Every structure is written in structure tokens, then in C-alpha cells.
Amino acid sequence: MKTRDRILHTSLLLFNAEGEPNTTTVDIAHEMDISPGNLYYHFKGKDVIIAELFLQYESSIGEILEAPVDQSLKLEDNWFYLYVVFEEIYNYRFFYRNLTDLIERYPALGKRFRRILDLKVSAIKAVLASLSQDGELSAGEEERLVLVDNVVLLLTYWLNYQDLRGEKMEPALLIHRGVLQILTMAAPYLGDQQLDFYHQCQEMYGAMAVS
Amino acid sequence: MKTRDRILHTSLLLFNAEGEPNTTTVDIAHEMDISPGNLYYHFKGKDVIIAELFLQYESSIGEILEAPVDQSLKLEDNWFYLYVVFEEIYNYRFFYRNLTDLIERYPALGKRFRRILDLKVSAIKAVLASLSQDGELSAGEEERLVLVDNVVLLLTYWLNYQDLRGEKMEPALLIHRGVLQILTMAAPYLGDQQLDFYHQCQEMYGAMAVS
Numbered sequence: 066m067k068t069r070d071r072i073l074h075t076s077l078l079l080f081n082a083e084g085e086p087n088t089t090t091v092d093i094a095h096e097m098d099i100s101p102g103n104l105y106y107h108f109k110g111k112d113v114i115i116a117e118l119f120l121q122y123e124s125s126i127g128e129i130l131e132a133p134v135d136q137s138l139k140l141e142d143n144w145f146y147l148y149v150v151f152e153e154i155y156n157y158r159f160f161y162r163n164l165t166d167l168i169e170r171y172p173a174l175g176k177r178f179r180r181i182l183d184l185k186v187s188a189i190k191a192v193l194a195s196l197s198q199d200g201e202l203s204a205g206e207e208e209r210l211v212l213v214d215n216v217v218l219l220l221t222y223w224l225n226y227q228d229l230r231g232e233k234m235e236p237a238l239l240i241h242r243g244v245l246q247i248l249t250m251a252a253p254y255l256g257d258q259q260l261d262f263y264h265q266c267q268e269m270y271g272a273m274a275v276s
Numbered sequence: 277m278k279t280r281d282r283i284l285h286t287s288l289l290l291f292n293a294e295g296e297p298n299t300t301t302v303d304i305a306h307e308m309d310i311s312p313g314n315l316y317y318h319f320k321g322k323d324v325i326i327a328e329l330f331l332q333y334e335s336s337i338g339e340i341l342e343a344p345v346d347q348s349l350k351l352e353d354n355w356f357y358l359y360v361v362f363e364e365i366y367n368y369r370f371f372y373r374n375l376t377d378l379i380e381r382y383p384a385l386g387k388r389f390r391r392i393l394d395l396k397v398s399a400i401k402a403v404l405a406s407l408s409q410d411g412e413l414s415a416g417e418e419e420r421l422v423l424v425d426n427v428v429l430l431l432t433y434w435l436n437y438q439d440l441r442g443e444k445m446e447p448a449l450l451i452h453r454g455v456l457q458i459l460t461m462a463a464p465y466l467g468d469q470q471l472d473f474y475h476q477c478q479e480m481y482g483a484m485a486v487s
Contacts, residue, residue, distance in 0.1 A: 084380065165436065166377045169295065182441055207482050211460040214437075219426065221440070222433040225376065226425075229432070230393055249422040253464030271418050
């Protein structure tokens with residue numbers, strides 16, 4: 066790996082593990098066993114590293130959100146899709162942890178982050194509309210609008226919420242439980258066939274299965 | 277009002293309006309037209325002001341959360357109850373805006389904030405259990421557990437989410453819409469009588485009514 070990429074990789078690891086406000090460029094250089102001067106040669110400050118990591122995140126989550134499950138009516142596919150979206154958020158979770166603060170320090174981030182939110186809204190809208198059109202989801206248009214916000218809000222804050230509550234669990238379980246939270250919002254509107262899969266997931270990842 | 281109370285009152289206003297990280301004790305003194313020395317006589321720093329405001333919040337939200345609607349089966353009462361909880365959160369919204377950051381800077385806050393979350397969880401659990409016991413809510417125990425987390429997460433992050441999306445609206449409407457988001461999660465499990473009221477609210481505060 067090139068030094069530049071290694072810096073980005075290490076920064077992301079440290080930001081996620083220690084929190085971005087608690088990580089300096091000196092910490093990053095130290096972790097990599099390179100001199101702060103060498104790091105400075107590649108990035109002229111932490112803000113440049115953050116901007117670059119955001120570009121990476123924007124590009125990878127954008128790709129996922131712009132290609133939602135194509136008209137799939139199978140709940141398995143939607144589960145998997147949500148899992149992938151969540152995983153991407155998890156990989157860049159430091160952005161979400163201090164969101165208000167980060168956006169205030171780097172205002173350019175705010176607008177672009179809002180665009181990602183808009184993409185999330187569109188993706189979830191598309192999934193629900195397609196299920197609904199095919200009679201697999203009985204929610205009306207107004208309910209679907211409210212549902213979309215509930216889903217996007219959960220995607221955005223689930224990791225923070227679990228942190229806050231002091232829940233410790235493996236990343237994969239954390240994400241599966243997040244998907245279960247989302248699917249539970251849609252569950253009452255699903256047909257019997259879809260519900261079968263939902264109940265299987267409930268048994269595997271639900272609060273009662275876990276605790 | 278005593279100077280001490282005026283300082284707290286002004287701090288809360290400024291923290292909510294400008295953000296806590298952007299507000300110094302000098303700003304607070306300036307806004308009140310008193311000398312920084314006079315402010316210092318009452319509070320030996322911003323952290324002491326924040327701690328005192330948190331005590332206020334803890335006490336007022338605690339009172340509300342520990343006295344949930346007493347076995348009321350009327351959706352109106354639950355709507356009103358959630359509105360009151362939300363309003364209290366709104367009054368101290370600066371705590372929620374930079375939550376991760378605040379807790380890192382003032383670790384004592386973290387534990388106490390978690391206790392408030394636990395109270396929220398218990399209050400919502402109680403409401404759902406009572407509705408369920410009386411056959412007014414058809415959700416099973418597992419669904420209710422998931423529902424509780426979804427509701428508490430929404431209570432905690434709804435204001436941040438609207439900020440982030442750049443939505444501007446009157447506080448009362450913002451809160452009513454938050455309550456609608458919550459009730460929409462429960463709606464599919466409610467009986468016809470309860471749904472009547474829900475649909476009225478949907479017409480008044482729903483996305484389609486508003487946009």
C-alpha cells in the first residue's frame with residue numbers, strides 16, 4: 066500500500082476507534098511509525114484527511130444507494146441491501162458519531178452529507194414504492210412517507226443510540242439488529258410470505274434470541 | 277429573577293440557539309450586560325453551568341417519565357404525553373445536538389444521560405404494555421421490545437435529524453410531527469377506535485397536510 070493510502074487507512078481506523086476529536090495527525094504518524102513531517106508531506110492537516118475520507122465514503126455509499134435492489138420483492142434481498150448500507154455506515158462511523166460538531170467545523174461537509182441523506186431517502190422510497198406497487202406492502206402513501214423518515218433516521222443514528230445505551234456487541238450482530246429494527250417498522254404491512262422470512266430473522270437476531 | 281437564575285436562563289437560550297461549543301462565558305455575560313467577573317462569582321466556568329442545566333433537565337424530564345399516562349387507553353392522552361416529553365427535550369435540545377462530544381468532555385454526564393434513556397425505555401414499555409394488556413394494541417412481546425427502541429431512538433434524535441435535513445418549521449409543528457412519526461410505528465397494531473384519532477392527526481400534521 067502506498068504511504069498516502071496507508072495514512073488514510075490508519076486515520077479511518079483511529080477516528081473510528083478513538084473518535085476523531087481525540088486523534089491528532091501526530092497520533093496517526095506515530096501509529097504508522099512515520100515522522101509527522103512525512104505525513105505532512107502527503108496531507109497538510111487533519112481537515113484534508115477528513116475531506117479525503119469523506120470523498121471515499123460518499124463514493125462508496127453513493128454507489129450502493131443509487132442502485133437499490135432492482136424491483137426485488139423478496140424480503141431476503143431487501144434485508145441484504147439494508148445490511149450493506151449499514152455496513153458502509155459502520156465502516157465510516159466516526160462521521161456519524163460527532164456529526165453536528167464535524168459539520169460545524171467543516172461546513173462544506175454539511176451540504177454533501179445532506180445529499181447522502183437525500184439519496185438514502187430516495188433509495189428507501191423506491192424500495193417501499195416497488196413493494197407497494199406489487200401488492201406486497203399494504204401501507205398507504207402517507208404512511209410510506211412517514212415510514213421513510215423513520216427508516217432513514219434509524220440508519221443514521223442506530224450506531225450512536227447503541228453506543229449511548231452502552232450496548233456492546235459484535236459489529237455483525239449490531240448491524241443485523243439494526244436491520245431488524247427497520248424491518249419491524251414495515252412488518253405489519255407485509256404479506257404472509259414475506260413475514261415468514263421476517264420471523265426467522267426475529268428468531269435469530271431479536272432481543273429475545275440475543276439476551 | 278436572581279442573577280444566578282438569569283445566568284442559567286441566558287446560557288440555555290444561547291446554547292440552544294448558537295450551540296454550546298460556540299458559546300463562551302464571556303458571550304453569556306455580554307448578553308446579560310454583566311461583567312465576566314460577576315458571572316464568575318456565580319459560576320466558576322462553563323462546565324459548572326452545563327452541570328447545573330443538566331440537573332434541571334434531569335429533574336423535569338425525570339418527573340414526566342416517571343409518571344407515564346396512568347393506564348390511559350385513549351390515544352389522545354398518549355399523544356399528549358409524548359408531546360410533553362418531546363417539548364422537554366426541545367427545551368434542552370443543545371444536550372442532544374452534540375451529545376457524543378458533550379459526554380466525552382464531561383464523562384459524569386454520560387452515566388446520568390444513560391439513566392434518562394433508561395427511564396424513557398421504561399416509560400414507553402409501560403405505555404405499550406398497558407395498551408397491549410387491554411387488547412388495544414395487537415403487537416406481540418418481541419415486536420413491542422423492538423418498537424420501544426425505535427420510539428426512544430426517535431425521541432432522542434428527531435430534532436437532530438430535522439436539523440440535518442435542513443427542515444425549518446415552527447417548534448410546535450416539529451414536535452407534533454415527531455409524535456406522528458412515533459404513533460405511525462404503533463398505528464398498524466391499533467384498533468379502529470384508536471385509529472380514528474390517529475388519522476385526524478395524520479391529516480393535521482402529516483407530510484401531505486404540511487407540504
